[in-house]
Amino acid sequence: METVIKTRGLTKRFGRRTALDRLDLDVPPGVIVGYLGPNGAGKTTTIRLLAGLIRPTAGSAMVFGFDAADQYDALQRRIGYLPGDFVAYPDLTGTQYLNYFAHLYGGVDRNRIELLAKRFDLDLGVRIGALSRGNRQKVGIVQAFMHDPDLLILDEPTSGLDPLMQREFRALLRETRDAGRTVFLSSHMLSEVEAVADTVAILRAGRLVTVQSVQALKDRARRRLDLTFADVPPAARIHAVPGVQDVSVDGHTVRVTVTGSTAELLKAVAPYDVTNVLSHEADLEAAFLDYYDGQEEPCSATSS
Ligand SMILES: Nc1ncnc2c1ncn2[C@@H]1O[C@H](COP(=O)(O)OP(=O)(O)O)[C@@H](O)[C@H]1O
Numbered sequence: 001m002e003t004v005i006k007t008r009g010l011t012k013r014f015g016r017r018t019a020l021d022r023l024d025l026d027v028p029p030g031v032i033v034g035y036l037g038p039n040g041a042g043k044t045t046t047i048r049l050l051a052g053l054i055r056p057t058a059g060s061a062m063v064f065g066f067d068a069a070d071q072y073d074a075l076q077r078r079i080g081y082l083p084g085d086f087v088a089y090p091d092l093t094g095t096q097y098l099n100y101f102a103h104l105y106g107g108v109d110r111n112r113i114e115l116l117a118k119r120f121d122l123d124l125g126v127r128i129g130a131l132s133r134g135n136r137q138k139v140g141i142v143q144a145f146m147h148d149p150d151l152l153i154l155d156e157p158t159s160g161l162d163p164l165m166q167r168e169f170r171a172l173l174r175e176t177r178d179a180g181r182t183v184f185l186s187s188h189m190l191s192e193v194e195a196v197a198d199t200v201a202i203l204r205a206g207r208l209v210t211v212q213s214v215q216a217l218k219d220r221a222r223r224r225l226d227l228t229f230a231d232v233p234p235a236a237r238i239h240a241v242p243g244v245q246d247v248s249v250d251g252h253t254v255r256v257t258v259t260g261s262t263a264e265l266l267k268a269v270a271p272y273d274v275t276n277v278l279s280h281e282a283d284l285e286a287a288f289l290d291y292y293d294g295q296e297e298p299c300s301a302t303s304s
């Protein structure tokens, strides 16, 4: 299958500052990738490189087999881009602004624009300058999706949207993915992407730390379990199970933290009379923060 995004050694320096350091990334079609990292990690820089808005200092960014920096014309219609700092012409109405872009794309189905606007409860007849931040963001969303592009590149897309609209937006992302399109979205908050992304790529100080499926991230996350026994709990037995930590006993109940699978633990207690098992939500945030550990500066400065 055609790789949608393929970067090799992709590097961007601003003066002595390395915003992105030798990124190697492959994104297949039909997935939602969450590009995660703290502020200053290099997410926007990556996205601007993928959208062909800035040139790499070194390395390459290929999108659908085209060089993002040099073959912008071939890519324009296939990419929907939402910048992080979406600012549109304040004197234009939403309709005027979108028509202008529809023209650049060589024509867009009017119905699709109307449907998107309606879906996000956006009045396209209003001057963009008179819209709230959230509503301006919606104009940007319509612009990114209106020509039904094969790849969506979205920089912190839900910022400024209220929870209801965020939910609608996530539904739109899933539909887009299910229709075979590819979505690459950045966020500095795990909670924003875990609900919708298939894969997360974690960036720290310009370097890619890991690429994992959300499921794998969940599997290695810590989880709290409360096990209640009919008799005195076999605390020593439980303690000996690999991956089990923080064992505490409260009457007939044992509280534990398990990293990864709970299968071994459940096997160990199977011979005993367990009367209740309470499983708490996996602490994905903690698993995610593990990747952030050791972070000192928001960006690595090149010393040579
Ligand atoms: N145009 C620029 N000129 C100088 N430094 C920049 C520029 N754009 C980004 N940077 C720096 O590059 C680093 C990465 O920034 P950015 O890609 O915006 O991170 P993120 O989007 O993850 O918050 C930051 O240290 C930022 O200050």
Ligand SMILES: [Mg+2]
Pocket (backbone or CB within 6 Å): 040, 043, 044, 045, 084, 155
């Ligand atoms: Mg950014």
